[in-house]
Amino acid sequence: METSRPVIVKRIPSRVTLKEARIFLREMEPILRIDRPQIVLDLSSVRQLDAAGVEALLRCMADAMKRDGDVKLAAVSPQAAVILELTRTDRLFEIYDTSTDAARSFSGFLPNAMRQVAKEAAAAAQGPPAVAA
């Protein structure tokens, strides 16, 4: 089952410190305002990331999740990976090797609520379960 919602891929600049994080959040604001945003952040060119940058990523994820969306990370550079591990935020994000994999993952997995609806629909279509003799 495929979802038809668009996946937005955003490339993060090479340096994400306090100033750049503010600019990044300003740029992300309209994207995060849409319903169920599906966002992939490409961290392949990140060379310097600090606490403000990590906070910006977390804020993006929190805002996206408030609107029933998600933020996934892709192609994380070794430098960014070290900082994400250091700040224990690597376990909060889904991380993929490439942006394509990350974008594809949005259509591969359904949210739990939709999965439950689909399960109930399939059960209703099959009819009541047969009683064993």
Place this chain on the structure above:
Amino acid sequence: MIAGPSTGSSDHTMGEAPLALLPVVGRPVVHHLADHLLRAGIEEITVLSETAPAKYLRAAQRPGIHWMNASNGSLWGTAEAVFNQFAQGGAELVLVIRLGAYAEVDIERLVQFHLEQRNRVTAVEDSSVPLDVFLISASRRNDAAYMFRRQLTGFRTAQGRFRLNGYANRLADGGDLRRLAADALALKTRMVPAGRQIKPGVWVEDGARVHRGARILAPAFVGAHSKIRAGVVLTRGAVVEHHAEIDCGTVVENTSVLPYTYIGAGLDLSHAVAGFHRLVNLRRNVTLEITDPKLVGEAPASAPLRTLVAAASLAIFLPRQFLRGLFAPSQREPLTALPAAVHSPPVTLQGLAAEMESAATEGAPSRSASCKVHPRPEPTDSAQFPADFFVVRRYGDQ
């Protein structure tokens, strides 16, 4: 010992600090090396240096080692002069070590080999680690001069080769420094960690402040005047050198924290060397320059300056907290009432309570009369949080 430029591709430094002058388990590598030589019977040790910054040299100076600073370009000339001085002073053999690799040479066997083979110069070799360790007969001044003029890379005559069978470490980068610290804690080397062993495998130096809420799992080392805050976990060979600070809740695993380094709160530092605003991650083989003091910072090496910085930060912190308390919006969420089911007696006891009530009204003794069931009192404050809740935190496989 000569602290000069290396012959190899590595510069044997971290930041601007020569690795041989950095402390490992409490003392600079050069001190560990000097102790090894003094124990082996070497009578006089002179260290020649050219480029090392003053603050590292100051920390590495101690009685028993004579330090000489050579001016730019005169290192090898000074080395030749010192060699001649030793020869004139009556020395029979002179051991020349270029500071870089750390090697525990069996000096007694080396001397025996040198004398038996009647070598002028004997070079110590290791299969995996390039070493610049030479034993030279003091009477062979021309051979020594030839070597020094070629920065220990050329020899006048064929030199004898002595195979090292002790511990050796290349000490070329942060990864090697970390390996040396881990090997010292595992007692694979002859290095002895400074301080006292407070429990098997845990060494703590005098002046270290360890919060009682911190956990230190062996093997680990905590250097002098370092601060280990509440909730910190040091594990799997963590080494915190002197004057370092680990802030609340941080986990340090298989990592060396260099002197005067501050590690921020709530971090997960593993398989790394941290210091001088740098983080060398050994698993990913990445060196990061960290400018954010919330993650990795550095305290000043001078004690009055450290006190001044601490006083200034306190002077800023207190008014800021006061203003925040006055004007910041409250983060406290309104308390919600607990469901009634929480306060009602459990289902298993409800039947028993009913039976006792009926027995009490009839006045007849019951089988369970000795058992008293106190129905819970009606909650006066339904928002009160039950006291029998607790929190468990998990660190890796701990």
